[in-house]
Each structure stands twice: as structure tokens, then as C-alpha cells.
Amino acid sequence: ITKISVLVLASQLLSLPDWMRRATQGLALVVGVLLIVLLLAAHRQTEMIQWGLRNRGPSRLNRSIAFVTRWSHGLESLRDPRRFAVALGCAFASKASETLGIIAVQHAFGIVLSPAVAVMVLGAVLIGSILPATPANIGTYEAAVVAAYRHAGVAPETALALAVVQHLCVLLSTAGVGYLVFTARRLGPWPTTPTDQ
Numbered sequence: 339i340t341k342i343s344v345l346v347l348a349s350q351l352l353s354l355p356d357w358m359r360r361a362t363q364g365l366a367l368v369v370g371v372l373l374i375v376l377l378l379a380a381h382r383q384t385e386m387i388q389w390g391l392r393n394r395g396p397s398r399l400n401r402s403i404a405f406v407t408r409w410s411h412g413l414e415s416l417r418d419p420r421r422f423a424v425a426l427g428c429a430f431a432s433k434a435s436e437t438l439g440i441i442a443v444q445h446a447f448g449i450v451l452s453p454a455v456a457v458m459v460l461g462a463v464l465i466g467s468i469l470p471a472t473p474a475n476i477g478t479y480e481a482a483v484v485a486a487y488r489h490a491g492v493a494p495e496t497a498l499a500l501a502v503v504q505h506l507c508v509l510l511s512t513a514g515v516g517y518l519v520f521t522a523r524r525l526g527p528w529p530t531t532p533t534d535q
Contacts, residue, residue: 340429341464342369348461351454379406380416436460436508443504447496455490459504462486474513479505 342365348354349362415421440456466482467475480501487497 339369339373339426340433342366343430344433344457344464345461348454348458352458376413377416379410380413382410433460436463439507439511440504443500443507446503447500449492449496449500451490451492455486458490459483459486474509476505479508 342362345362346366349359354362415425437453437456437460440459441453444451444456462482462485463479466478471478480498483501483504484494484497487500488494492500
């Protein structure tokens with residue numbers, strides 16, 4: 339939901355080709371339909387279980403219903419509107435902080451671009467990282483960022499430098515912090531709490 343929201347926002351803020359705008363709208367429609375399907379599956383789980391119990395057997399439809407029933411059991415956050423809202427809010431806050439990070443890297447290079455360009459760069463990163471082809475999206479991340487900056491008129495060498503530094507900042511702020519905490523717990527004494535004992 340947050341990824342498609344970023345893409346729709348970028349398509350509204352920037353002058354993109356018509357085919358790209360239509361593709362974004364089509365993708366938003368698909369995500370909307372999938373959200374409705376997930377909400378129905380989450381809230382109709384009891385009915386699906388009862389239907390599955392009444393219609394046991396080897397038929398393909400019965401096996402499909404049993405699969406969807408087992409799968410929908412894990413959709414607890416969609417059954418609780420408060421939990422869903424908190425999770426969605428955290429996801430939007432994460433994308434907002436990524437956008438601010440992109441703007442911070444631009445300012446560190448002395449480049450002033452509109453916030454719409456930062457949203458476009460984030461959208462390009464989201465599209466480029468949908469299918470992770472390499473560890474930490476090394477290469478695909480940079481290619482997406484360079485393509486976005488080139489579309490905004492940034493020189494190729496500057497676009498590449500921005501992409502590399504931006505990706506490094508993302509990796510340090512996510513994986514780097516996790517590795518530090520994990521290493522500190524393994525190597526040094528870690529304060530224990532009553533629940534740890």
C-alpha cells in the first residue's frame with residue numbers, strides 16, 4: 339500500500355509519460371483489489387472454515403478453500419483495525435524518513451532539487467527493488483536511482499555518486515545497526531532482565 343502510494347504521488351507531482359502514468363494507475367487498481375480480497379479473507383475466515391469442514395474431499399476446489407483458510411489465519415492485523423492502522427502508519431513513516439534521507443544526501447552534495455524529485459527517486463528505488471536480484475539490491479538500487487536522477491536532469495557522474503552514497507546510508511541505517519546490536523550481544527556482557535533469566 340505504501341509503495342503504490344509513493345508511486346501514485348510521484349506520478350501526480352511530476353510530468354511523467356502517459357504510459358507510465360497509466361501503468362501506475364493500473365498497479366494501484368491491482369493493489370486495491372488485492373487489499374479487498376485480503377480484507378474479505380481476514381474477516382470471513384470463520385465462514386471459510388465451516389465451509390471447508392462441510393465440504394471435505396479431494397476436489398480441487400475443496401483443496402483450494404482449505405489452502406486459503408489456512409493462509410487467512412495469518413491475517414490477524416487485518417482483522418484488528420487499530421493494529422492495521424498502526425502498521426500502515428509505521429510503513430508510511432518509514433517511507434517519509436527514506437524521502438528525507440534522499441533529500442539529506444542531495445543537500446550534502448550541494449544539490450537543491452524539488453521534494454517531488456526525491457519522491458520520484460524513492461519510487462524508482464521501490465520499483466527497482468521489487469524483485470531482489472542481488473544481495474542488498476546492490477546494482478539494481480543504484481541503477482534505479484541513476485535513472486531517476488537522469489530523468490530529473492542531473493549529470494551522470496553526479497547521479498551515480500548520489501546513488502552510491504544514498505544506498506550506503508540506507509544500508510548503514512538498517513543492516514548496520516542490526517549487525518552492531520547483534521555483535522554487541524554476542525561479544526560483550528549484555529544487561530539481563532528478569533525475563534532473560
